[in-house]
Each structure stands twice: as structure tokens, then as C-alpha cells.
Amino acid sequence: MTATVKPKGLNIILWVAQGLIALTLIWAGYAKLFQPIEETAQMLPWALENPGLLKFTGIIDLLGGIGIVLPAALRIQPKLTVFAAYGTIALMIAASVFHISRGEESLIGMNIFFLVLAAFVAWGRTKKAPITAK
Incomplete structure (x- = not known):
């Protein structure tokens, strides 16, 4: 088995992206x-219209945030970090479609930013600086 050399700078940038x-x-x-x-509705006006969707997306957000870092940090099933990155991409696409459907096109800039960041993490942790399991 050959050892893969991870570019140190890229690895650091990937960890920063994962952390963000x-x-x-x-x-x-x-x-x-x-x-x-009521506080959440100040940021997300649709929260009062659909509290079930609010809770569902909250759970997805929380799981995605944990999944993008924890498996790689613990080096237990680090491939789950890549899956979390793919999930984040899907989440950002869904969020963008949701905002567009509500006429909130101006709000998708952050969704696009995090989509690109998650794609970078998926690419980096798959191709250039994968993390190996213990």
C-alpha cells in the first residue's frame, strides 16, 4: 500500500472550510x-407559516454541521464527512429553490457560497487530501 502525501496547505484550507x-x-x-x-421569524418570515418545516430544516442543519467535521476529526468513518458535504450541496440547492419560489432571489447568495464551499470540501476530501480512518 502506498502512502498518500497530503498537501499541508490544502489540508488546512479544507479544515477551515469544514469549520466554516x-x-x-x-x-x-x-x-x-x-x-x-417569534425570534426566528424575524430572520425567517416563513417560520410562522410552517413550523414543521422549520424544525425539519433545523435538524438537517444540525446533523450536517456535525457531520462535516466530526467523522474526519475523530477519524472514524471519515468518508461520512464527504457524504455530509454532498448533503450540504443538496441542502443549498433546495434552499435556493425555496427562496426563488418565494420571490427571495436576493437571499440565495449565501446558499451559493456554501454550495461552492461544500463542493470544494467534497472534492478535496475525496481527491486531494482524504482523511484515513484509524
Whole structure:
């Protein structure tokens, strides 16, 4: 078996990207699940219209934020980090479609940014700087 040399700089950039995605998704999940719905509705006006969707997306956000970092950090099933990155891509596409359907096109900039960041993590952790299991 040959050892794969990981570019140190790329590995650091990938960890920063994973951390940024994780912090954002965990913060969003916290806001959707644990803040009073009235406070959340100030940020997300649709929250009062559909509290079930709010809770569902909160759970997805929280799981995605944990999944993008924890498996790689613990080196237990690190391929799950790549799957979390793919899930984040799907989540950002769904969020963009949701915002567009509500006439909120101006809000999808962050969705596109995190989609690109998650694609970078998926590519990097698959091709250039994969993390091996213990």
C-alpha cells in the first residue's frame, strides 16, 4: 500500500472550510430548533407559516454541521464527512429553490457560497487530501 502525501496547505484550507460550514449550519440549526419561534421569524418570515418545516430544516442543519467535521476529526468513518458535504450541496440547492419560489432571489447568495464551499470540501476530501480512518 502506498502512502498518500497530503498537501499541508490544502489540508488546512479544507479544515477551515469544514469549520466554516459546520459553524454556520450548527448556528442555523440552533436558531431553528431552540430559539423562540417569534425570534426566528424575524430572520425567517416563513417560520410562522410552517413550523414543521422549520424544525425539519433545523435538524438537517444540525446533523450536517456535525457531520462535516466530526467523522474526519475523530477519524472514524471519515468518508461520512464527504457524504455530509454532498448533503450540504443538496441542502443549498433546495434552499435556493425555496427562496426563488418565494420571490427571495436576493437571499440565495449565501446558499451559493456554501454550495461552492461544500463542493470544494467534497472534492478535496475525496481527491486531494482524504482523511484515513484509524
